Amino acid sequence: MSNDTFTAFKNTLYRELKRMVSRPIYFISTFVIMTFCYIFFLTFFNEGQPNKMPIGIVDLDNSSLSRQFTRNLEATQQVKVVMRLSSHKEAREEMQRGNIYAFVEIKRHFSNDAITNRRPTITFYVNDGYLIAGSLISKDITYMSAATSIGMQRKILRAKGLDENRIKGIIQPIALDTHLIGNPWANYGTYLLNVILPGMLQLMVLLMTAFPIGVEYKQRTSREWVENANHSMFAALTGKLLPYTVIYTVLGVIGNILLYKYMHYPLNSSIGWMFLATFLLVVSSQAVGVIFIGITPVLRDGVTFAGIFGTLGITFAGSTFPVEQMPTGTRIISDLFPIHHYFNIYVDQALNGVAIHYSLISYVIMLSFLILPFFVFDRLKNAAISQSYPTK
């Protein structure tokens, strides 16, 4: 950087810092919103896994066996029997009201039928309209139902005089053990927060790149901005955006520390790699933000598109629904979102802890986003000088 450019850069930087303290929007969109997001998501998901979700039971038998079953259900982690209902219809209505996510139906003569080998059925109904609640509850009720059946089996086989080893082989010939790579607790907060917090960060970075640039055009100060930077678009942009790079990187790193050190989410590699990824997420999002405001140097359009892109980014990251299972072509589009590459790094490094060379490509792609702003330098400069764009 030549001396001239450096002076220009410094002037722009001071100018921007002055602007930043002039209106509260700058403070709100950086510290206030990110702090709110951290507090919100960490307190919202602090359970990690939704526990003790309400279910109902329709116990028409009311025998010691059926009551035992209810007690066993109560003992599972994710289910809580909150109401006893007298009929299927009543239970279904409670489900439609949203008061319970599932109910178990135990028929009349259940206990009697079980003792006399008439194979009574336990039926449970799960509301998968609430998919997460439904599938977690379903898992626990299935487990308890199977356990009840197995208990009965064991009783019968013992009565027949079989030895314990035999019985074990009959009851469960093939045991299945499931290993969750990197996240042994299947903590739901882990799935979400590792994407949502950086997702929020990139959204705010995108908006707060389009905004501080666009507002110059809107307030007709863009000429002054460029002239102050000695007509160097490079100095004008770097000087303007550096404060945000610093602020959002610091906020992002705080986010990483909260996730990996405070919440102890899985981190199977050095936290430094996540810091680097966070920094690159900030600068690559800034680069994309410059493109948006560069295409239409109209503040309102710039922030609208940046906002839409940022919101979509959370979908395209690929955590909630894997990108490769989305329609063809989506995969290519997802590569245009810096957060998608951040997510890949998170999976490789924090979750799976694989060697760093697997993630190298993601770091390089994020870095290469920095080429983008150069394409709109001329456009931004001409628009800044001519100030011919609508302010509305």
Next chain:
Amino acid sequence: MPLHKKIISILKDILNVLKIEFQTMFRDRGVVIMFVLGPLAYPILYCSLYKNETLIDVPIAAVDCSRSPQSRELLRHIDATQNVAVISKYGTLAEAKEAYNEKKVHGVVYIPADFSKKLATGDQTSVSIYCDISSFMYYRIINQACSNSVLAMSNQIQVERLNANGITGESANVISNPIPYNGVILYNEGAGFASFLMPVILVIILFQTLFLGIGMIAGTSREENRFHVLVSSSVHRGGTVRVIIGKSICYFLMYAPWAFYALELIPRIFNLPHIGIPFDVMMLMIPFLLATIFFSMTVSVFIPNRETGIVIFMFMSLILVFLSGVSWPQSNINGFWRAFAWMYPSTCGVQAYMKINTLGADLHHISFEYISLWVQSLIYFATTCWAYHWQIKKTSKKQLKEDVVTIHI
């Protein structure tokens, strides 16, 4: 003034405000994007992204150390499921791990060397699976496909073993499953992702576009200091209310068709759950839109510029999705956030729509949400009146100074 003349003059005022508001709306490209393009395109976009509902043929690897007919049969079973495909076989776990690290596969099935031997001797054997959990979906799908296949094979072996122990016929059937269980999935039979999440997103889209659009209109009139226009139309007492009613009718007329489109047509076009009675959904939409409009109008008083709303409130979209209590169950949201969530009409809107549309509830099943939305409509109407009144009074007092009350965000 005689009563009927007064009523006519009030209606005229309201109609006038309505006309002006419609003109402003359609002359403003930003508002058109928010009010037309947003509710039109967003539902289609999200429905297309999530249209696959579930994962199909997720690639997994197999490490078959047993190399027996039984182990091959189990792998064939797993491969035959709709959700999982066994795309490669490796001799050791280390090789499979390499494939996993390269993201070629999302899971590994490991069958130990003594698998068939133990099956032959009547002992218990085991199978291990390793799941990618970068997404909740991978784990669920792979675990489900493998445990179903293992269970099917286990049941078959169980009967064989009982026979070998001299237990046959009905007796073997009883012992192999003395208390059968039967899980019935309701309302989203395919456990589809879109069927679960889209109803939430649709309501949030309506809420957020309406909210940001109203914010943009308010920010603009603030910038152009158009408030004194409103004041002049309210020379009579109660003029504030006329302005508010005129504007809200305008927004309501604008959004009623969108509500019908997003909440009734989109689920039919994209084959999402729609077992509710359309009339009930529309009845619900009235208080939902009113509460949203008045909520937005109240907040919009604090929005000084056109773009402020987008910069400050865009991030709320996702937070509102979680607050609505569908993806993370409402029963597990702590008291503070539940109270916070209640303040947003979107929360009751999502819950009520979900219950009618997906669970087939009637209006009386959702009385809590329904009444809440009407209460919110009233409360936010009152706050809007207060806020507008305050604004108009301040502006008319100090008409010369520009943007006095504006908190410069």
